[in-house]
Amino acid sequence: MTRYEKNPANYPQTRFDLVKEAVISGGVATLLVVAAVLLFGVPYVKPLTIKNVATTQPVLFLRTAAGELANTSAIAQYGPPYNNGTGSLQAIGAFHPQTLLGVTQPINPAQVDVLKPLSMAAPLDPQIKAPLAAWHAASHAHQQAWVRTYLGALATASVQGSSVVVPQAADGPVPAMLSTLRKLAAGGLMSGALDRTAAVYRYNVAPSLLFLQGTALQLMAQKYDLLGGEWGIMHDELSYPGPWWLTPYTALYQIPPYSTSPAGDMLAAYTMLLFLVLLIALPFIPGLRDLPRRLRLYRVVWRDWYRDVERGGDPHRGKGKRDQEAS
């Protein structure tokens, strides 16, 4: 029986040029990538803007803004990190890590999405001051009733040119407020008003993206087959590969309980974390670490070596240079 040698230096050696291999590998990778750019180009789809929604889908804009004004939108009810709601709070029993860091990015949609932009627009359009004052003077119940009535009327609204004709209803100052808001958005000023913070350098686009995140972005995503049930974010971008390395993660969303549980995101995240821990710890897990030996696919990689060894020759004749020098 031939002995097994564990030290690579004690195996027969062949010539090798590490630097040449590194340079050639870098060159091959670069050539492949340059060829891909020249042949296929690169994906890009113009971003969706609030201005675009206000001008091309005005009824959708008004419905979204009304939902934010009444604080009945998904974000208004979301939960941490935006507020203390429970609408999107993911939990399994008492386990809800979403609440761990608390409300770190507070957002009041009525204030941020409608009332603040309108108060900023007031110097340009003084007529908005009276509807705003009426809104602030009304009780919460009255405000909610106005928005409900407005949304009912909006269902039968018609678009005539660049105007939206909403039937008369007992909806108080809401039509005037949202009409002015739409003008502000159609002029391209709304996202700037939404993302305005105390800091002058602004990087956080949460308010404007959260305004778009409901129906407007969903409709556009649907156009590109990007919804969660269609493999969501790892889906190809146009005809380009998307983040396909997220396949195991996105695959979870296609099967229960991930696809059906309200805590599906949380379950998927922790399942992937478990997979990662298993992959990291693979060398230490009996059974799993023995899989490659049992599968014997390594014999394909080292087929020449096993052919030589199993022919019966001594595989260790002609020791490595280092050993020869030492002896």
Added chain:
Amino acid sequence: MSSRKTAQGNWTAALRARLEDFTWDSLLPTEQPIYVRSVVYSFGALTLGSLVLVVASGIVLAANGPFWWQTPGAGVFVRGLHYWGVQAFFFFMILHLTAQFFMGSWRLGRAGTWVLGVLSFAVSVITAFTGYLSRGDFFSQWNQVQSKDAFNGAGIGGWFNVLNNGQIYGLHIAVLPAVLVVLVTLHLLLVRRHGVVPPYPADHQSDGGEGKR
């Protein structure tokens, strides 16, 4: 007296002793074991070559800024290099990881090399994802609003705000690449220190069980 003998309690000596494990033969070898004869051994080098291209194109993109890479011309071309470089990087890295799994490359004292490799893969996924969020087109917007629920649900959204372009871009171009480069460097050093893992024992070879782990 060698630094190994004086290492006890002396951190500098301990570090020197560690570094002395490396020789020119291990760091920049001019020969390799005869069993290293397969195309799978090029996957790691091709992964590294792709990473160098991704980092280089990323530096050019960062130097010129978001408007440049979204404006047709040289900016879009370099963004193309970055994008396809990432595709190549993951393609070769997953081939490398899969091949190393089937070769049981953690055997004979190489578990640390495997752990660093898997950690590099995990950090690469997060780095690439923050890149998708930083591109500035509709796909970025969609991935931002979609992924926020995942990070919020997992409990880190309160800190890792995918809607904050400043935080995500900073993580993408500085923090995560720095972590990745450190991990990959340590991975490579361990590969060179231990040498290429020998094949599993042939059916008629005795190894006392050690070659299997």
